[in-house]
Amino acid sequence: MEKQQFEVWRSDVEPAIVSKVDEFHFLGYDRATKEEVWECVLYQLRKKKDFIHINSFVSELLTLKPQTYMTWLTIHAYKDPTDWFAEMEASEGN
Numbered sequence: 001m002e003k004q005q006f007e008v009w010r011s012d013v014e015p016a017i018v019s020k021v022d023e024f025h026f027l028g029y030d031r032a033t034k035e036e037v038w039e040c041v042l043y044q045l046r047k048k049k050d051f052i053h054i055n056s057f058v059s060e061l062l063t064l065k066p067q068t069y070m071t072w073l074t075i076h077a078y079k080d081p082t083d084w085f086a087e088m089e090a091s092e093g094n
Contacts, residue, residue, distance in 0.1 A: 006057065010038070013054070013057065013058055013061060016061045016062055017037055017038055017061065018034065019062070020037050020061060020062065020064055021034050024037070024066060029066055029069070036069075037061070037069065039072075039076075040064065040069050040072040040073075041057070041060055041061050041064060043072055044064075044068070044072075
């Protein structure tokens with residue numbers, strides 16, 4: 001089985017990432033970032049065993065639901081709470 005190289009696609013799928021972040025902001029998820037959306041989709045896709053083509057990757061990205069994103073954020077915060085608290089302090093200091 002081929003190893004996925006999602007990072008190679010980052011610049012190619014950037015418009016889709018921006019679109020998803022804009023959608024989340026429109027829905028009231030103002031703290032959504034391109035990096036978090038990217039990482040969330042990567043997390044979802046790394047669980048799949050089959051090789052994924054770029055069109056399937058973009059489809060996963062564009063169909064990412066706010067609930068899935070928020071669940072990923074919660075899990076991510078529990079796995080590394082020190083980064084989350086540092087982020088909160090930095091944003092409050094601005």
